[in-house]
Amino acid sequence: MTDGRATRLEQALRAAGVRVTRQRAALLQVIAAAEDHPDAAELHARAMTAGAGVSLATVYRTLTTLQAQGVIEKLEFQGEPARWEAADQTHHDHMIDVDNGAVMEFSDERIERLQAEIAAEMGYEIVHHRLELYVRRR
């Protein structure tokens, strides 16, 4: 019942030599359950609320570890603390409503293609990219 993608993911982590501690399991839960894009402090607060004792330092270390495993992705919007999201989705970019801070996701194959083209023209290949639209409702 409590099984599913969480457990499968934990197996994958173990296979990669990453120990699945109580703290990490709790954070995986919290991240999987998040519908938004929380920062480290928020994830810490949610884990604590969920009854999992975790230090903030461990939250930071865990986020770095999970990112290295490709399990989560780091979002660094202008001037705010870094936010995080599960990486199980398909690639997408972000649109931020400057009036209320809401973060929306979108993706466009044409833009992706153009980016690759431009880089190629200049003799480069894209390692990763960041596209953020800061928008206002009209």
Place this chain on the structure above:
Amino acid sequence: MTDGRATRLEQALRAAGVRVTRQRAALLQVIAAAEDHPDAAELHARAMTAGAGVSLATVYRTLTTLQAQGVIEKLEFQGEPARWEAADQTHHDHMIDVDNGAVMEFSDERIERLQAEIAAEMGYEIVHHRLELYVRRR
């Protein structure tokens, strides 16, 4: 002789109620002369080398002021201190060589158009955007 865009710019600042102090004039010089994308500490160092006594705190305050006046633009690449560039050029995005940190500029009308389209489709208009390609020579 020392006149030109610098002086014209200073007049514009004065007209906007911004005092042109020795420190600000010096920083405007340094920024105008920069061919790269320096951060606050680097701008401070260059101003000092040029013989202008300026405190780092003032550099930060001035950068914020000049940005508010639309004179310079702030670049925040992943995990590095913020960098700055003069805003007198036409709009462009950035490509960062992940191996040596080199920053290149590029612009593509098609991407700009697609971004506006996507935002419009979702009922938004773009206030500003950020597009960075982290690349590697091939």
Place this chain on the structure above:
DNA sequence: CATCAGTTGCAACTAGTTCGCAACTATTGA
């Protein structure tokens, strides 16, 4: 279930940037 390398919590630390405040100074009007 013993072993032990990986992990945690704590508190101290760092980098980058901001802020309070008293001393200064660019601009304006006379």
Place this chain on the structure above:
DNA sequence: TCAATAGTTGCGAACTAGTTGCAACTGATG
């Protein structure tokens, strides 16, 4: 030309976000 004054500066202290050293702990083998 100069006085008045509101904006600006330098200093150091404070702040934010994140990192790290280290001793105590604990998952994952065997």
